[in-house]
Amino acid sequence: MSTNINPTGTGLPDINDLEKLANELFSALPNEFPKEISLSPNASEHPRATKIAETLLAAGNLGGVEAAFPVSHHDTLVGQSGFAPLATPAVSASPIGSVQTPPSFGGFGGSPSVAQYGKSPAFGGYTNAFSDPTIENISQLGDLNVDVNQGFASAPVSGSGADPYAVNNGNNINAENPQTGFSDPNLKNSGGNSSSSSNLNQNYLPFELEHSSFEAELKTALEALNSSFGIPSLATTPGIIDTPGSYYFLNENPFGFDSKKADVSPVSHHELEGFGGTNFNPxxxxxxxxxxxxxxxxxxxxxxxxxxxxxxxxSVIDRVSYFYTHENSNIHRAAHELAARASDAYESAREKVKVFLNAKSVNEIVFVRGATEGINLVAQSWGDQNLVAGDEIVVSNLEHHANIVPWKRLADKKGLKLRVIPVDDDGQILLDEYAKLLNSKTKLVAFTQVSNALGTVTPAKQMVEMAHAVGAKVLLDGAQSVSHMKVDVQYLNADWLVFSGHKLFGPTGIGAVYGKEDLLNETQPYQSGGNMIQDVTFEEIKYHKAPNRFEAGTGNIADAIGLGAAIDYVSKIxxxxxxxxxxxxxxxxxxxxxxxxxxxxxxxxxxxxxxxxxxxxxxxxxxxxxxxxxxxxxxxxxxxxxxxxxxxxxxxxxxxxxxxxxxxxxxxxxxxxxxxxxxxxxx
Structure with a gap:
C-alpha cells in the first residue's frame, strides 16, 4: 500500500490511506470489533477510532503521534472489550501498600531488553496486530518466515481456530486424506500427489507453509508511516534487531537482549547461532x-x-483419530488389511522412538504404559531374577516416588539394601558422596536425568560410568528429560531408560523402555499371555525375543502411534x-x-x-x-x-x-x- 502526504500540507498521510491502514489493524482484533471503520472525525462507527483519528489530525508532528499512542512495555489488546488505548501506564515505582513494587517486567510478552529497562519503541500497542479472528490457525497466515531473529514480541495468548492441518480442506479432518502435518508411510496417500493441500503439509510445520502477504503489507504500511512521521529507525533501541525500519513486534529476536546488562543470562550468542532458519516462534x-x-x-x-x-x-490428536477411523485392528497375527495397517503403524512408531533415542535397534524399544510401568518392569523382571539378599541398590535423593517405591518393595522382599545419594542445598548431586556408596555389592543404580520437583539436571553420563566401573547396572529415568533435551542412549550408555509419552506431547497411557538388546533377551518376561510367546504346550513355553516378550496382550496401539506423531512434531522443531x-x-x-x-x-x-x-x-x-x-x-x-x-x-x-x-x-x-x-x- 502506498501512503501519500496529505495535500493540505499538514505533513500527515492522506486520511484515506490512514483509514485503509486502520482497517488492516482492526481486522486483526476479536470478533466484537468492527471490521470496517471510517477515520473521518465525524464517523460514528467506533468512537475510540474516531478519537484516534481526531488526535492524529491535530498532531502534525512526532510528539503528537506519541501522545496518541503512549508507549509502554505493558502494551496489549488481548481480551479488551473495546479498542482500548494502545498502551497502559508503566508499573508505578511507588509502593503498593507496604509491599515493594515489582520491577518493570516483561511487557506481557515484550522483549527481555524492554522488560528489563521499561523501554518500548513507538507504536508498541500494535504488538497484537496478528490476533486476526479470520485467521483460525497458523497455516492460514502468510509467509511469515519467522525465525528467532524475527519473532512476535507480544503475539496473542492463544489462537481461536480449527485444526491447523485441515484448513485447506475447510474441515476438521479429511479422513480420506488426513492432515497430520508429517510424512507417515502408514497414512493413506501420505506420499502421494504433491498437489494435494494436505500432502503439502506432510513435511513441514504449519508455520513454514505461510504464503499470504499479510506481514509484508503491514510492514509496508508501517514503513510508510515511519517515513511520513519521521520516526527514527528502531534499530538502535535495545533488544531490537538491527534492521532499518524494523518494527519490534515483527522482527524482535526473543533471545537477542544484551546479557551483559540484563540480570538473566540465557544461552550465549554463539550458541544462538544454531537457531538461524529454524522458524521457531512459540x-x-x-x-x-x-x-x-x-x-x-x-x-x-x-x-x-x-x-x-x-x-x-x-497432529497427535488427528493421528489417533485416523487410526480408529481407518486402521483399528489388533496387530500381528492376522491376514486381513486392517491388521496389516495397524501393525505397520505400530511398528513405525517403535522405529520413531528408536531414532529419537538413538538406540541401536527397534528390538531395544518396549512399549509400556509410561515411565512408572517401565521401572516396575525392570524391577519385577530383571531385579527379581538377578538380585539376591545382601545386594545393594543405589538411588538418589531427587527421585520421584516411581523410582523409589518399586526398589524399596523389591529390597523388602529379597533382603536387599537401598542406599541414597545425597544432594547439596541447591539440589545438586554430591558426586563424591555417590562415589563412596559404590562397591562390589552395588548391583543397580537408578536415578533421574531431570528432577521433577526441582528441575535439577544430573550428570548422567558420569554417574553411569561410575556405576559401570563397579559392575552395576543403571536405570535412567528420562520422564522429565526427553521433552527438554537430546537424550542419546548410546552416548549415555545406561542399561535401561524409561519415559512417558504424555510428558512428550503425546497421549496418556503410553511410554517406552529402552533396554540393551542382549540384556532384554536374558531377562524373564514381566507379564505373560498372548503376543509374547513363540510356542505353548502344557509342558513348555517358549518366549519371543525382545521387544515382544515384554508386550503381553493387546497393547495401547492407538496411543503408541500417537506417540510416534508427537515425536515427529518435536523432532521437526x-x-x-x-x-x-x-x-x-x-x-x-x-x-x-x-x-x-x-x-x-x-x-x-x-x-x-x-x-x-x-x-x-x-x-x-x-x-x-x-x-x-x-x-x-x-x-x-x-x-x-x-x-x-x-x-x-x-x-x-x-x-x-x-x-x-x-x-x-x-x-x-x-x-x-x-x-x-x-x-x-x-x-
Missing part, C-alpha cells in the same frame, strides 16, 4: 495446541503444569532448539520470580530444566495456586510425588510452575503479575 506454535484456546475463569489458559503432563498438538528456548524462558521467569519479596525458590542448581518450584511467605501453597487459577494460570501444588527431596529442602509441599516450548514471556508476565497482586493484597 506464539505461532501455541496455535497447534487446541486446548490452549480454552479459557479458565474467563481468562486464556496458561499451562504451567507441564512437568505433570504436556498438552497435545493437533528440533529438541535442541526447544531446549535452548526453554532455558531462556526459565532464566527469564527465575529472574522475575526471585524479585518478589517472600519468595523462596526450591531447587537452585546451576543446571536446571524448566521447573520453578517455590513457596511464598505468608500464603499457603493452595492459596497461591487458587489465585493463579483465577487468572487462568495452571500450576501444581503439593509434594509432586517427591517427598524425600522436598523434605531434604526443608518443606513438605511447594508450588511448581513448569514450562514448555509453547509458553511465552507473556505467559510468565501474567504469572508474575498475579503473584505481585497477591502479595500486595489486591484481589
Amino acid at each position: 506464539h505461532i506454535i501455541k496455535k497447534d495446541f487446541p486446548i490452549l484456546k480454552e479459557t479458565v475463569n474467563g481468562k486464556p489458559l496458561i499451562w504451567f503444569d507441564n512437568a505433570a503432563t504436556t498438552q497435545k498438538p493437533q 528440533g529438541i535442541e532448539v526447544i531446549g535452548q528456548y526453554e532455558h531462556y524462558l526459565l532464566e527469564y521467569a527465575t529472574n522475575l520470580l526471585k524479585q518478589i519479596p517472600g519468595v523462596r525458590l526450591i531447587g537452585t542448581a546451576a543446571h536446571k530444566a524448566s521447573v520453578l518450584s517455590f513457596n511464598l511467605q505468608g500464603f499457603t501453597n493452595d492459596e497461591v495456586g487458587q489465585a493463579l487459577n483465577k487468572e487462568g494460570v495452571a500450576v501444581r501444588t503439593g509434594h509432586h510425588c517427591a517427598q524425600p527431596i522436598l523434605r531434604r529442602m526443608g518443606v513438605e509441599t511447594c508450588v511448581r510452575p513448569s514450562l514448555a516450548f509453547y509458553n511465552t514471556t507473556q505467559d510468565v508476565d501474567i504469572f508474575i503479575e498475579t503473584l505481585w497482586k497477591l502479595k500486595s493484597g489486591k484481589k
